[in-house]
Amino acid sequence: MALTxxxxxxxxxxxxxxxxxAVVVTIIGILATLAVPYFKRVKESAIISTLExxxxxxxxxxxxxxxxxxxxxxxxxxxxYPNGMADRxxxxxxxxxxIGGTYRWVHASNNGNGGNGNGNGNGNGNGNGNGNGNxxxSNNGNGNGNGxxxxxxxxxxxxxxNSSEPxxxxxxxxxxxxxxxxxxxxxxxxxxxxxxxxxYYLEQ
Numbered sequence: 001m002a003l004t005x006x007x008x009x010x011x012x013x014x015x016x017x018x019x020x021x022a023v024v025v026t027i028i029g030i031l032a033t034l035a036v037p038y039f040k041r042v043k044e045s046a047i048i049s050t051l052e053x054x055x056x057x058x059x060x061x062x063x064x065x066x067x068x069x070x071x072x073x074x075x076x077x078x079x080x081y082p083n084g085m086a087d088r089x090x091x092x093x094x095x096x097x098x099i100g101g102t103y104r105w106v107h108a109s110n111n112g113n114g115g116n117g118n119g120n121g122n123g124n125g126n127g128n129g130n131g132n133g134n135x136x137x138s139n140n141g142n143g144n145g146n147g148x149x150x151x152x153x154x155x156x157x158x159x160x161x162n163s164s165e166p167x168x169x170x171x172x173x174x175x176x177x178x179x180x181x182x183x184x185x186x187x188x189x190x191x192x193x194x195x196x197x198x199x200y201y202l203e204q
Contacts, residue, residue, distance in 0.1 A: 044169045050098045061088045072155045078102040100168040101161035155203040161196045
């Protein structure tokens with residue numbers, strides 16, 4: 001009888017232990033489900049900070065180049081140094097950016113169109129002498145003028161993405177980057193998203 005009760009007691013303890021394990025596993029699963037998005041966001045925040053720092057450093061070097069030479073470097077192809085910049089910016093430029101995609105420098109200008117102007121002038125004069133008399137003079141003049149229009153300068157750092165170099169962060173977080181660097185609107189200002197490209201303007 002005693003042996004039977006001992007076996008029953010052992011069986012109850014084993015069953016209770018299995019229940020405990022199941023509860024613990026369930027709790028761990030719930031915590032993991034909650035923790036994964038948190039750690040993903042923390043990781044993306046670190047990536048965003050690195051990108052913002054890279055863009056600030058790159059833009060400072062391009063502006064220093066413009067101060068030294070009176071113009072920006074010519075447009076480069078993705079993943080290559082712009083002329084005269086290899087000894088100014090780090091090798092990060094020719095690698096994939098921390099958010100994916102490849103760096104590219106763009107410097108271009110769009111020519112403006114001239115304007116035309118027309119002007120008309122009219123003048124009338126009346127004079128009275130002794131007696132009754134009227135003198136009338138009328139002068140008419142026409143003038144034409146042409147004015148030249150200036151061009152628009154574009155100078156920006158671009159991150160180009162494609163199927164082989166996709167964006168590595170949630171696209172919704174680009175507004176967060178814009179808020180840190182610019183006005184929070186990715187469609188205007190100095191930080192813009194254009195199609196599959198991200199642009200950080202120095203001149204526009």
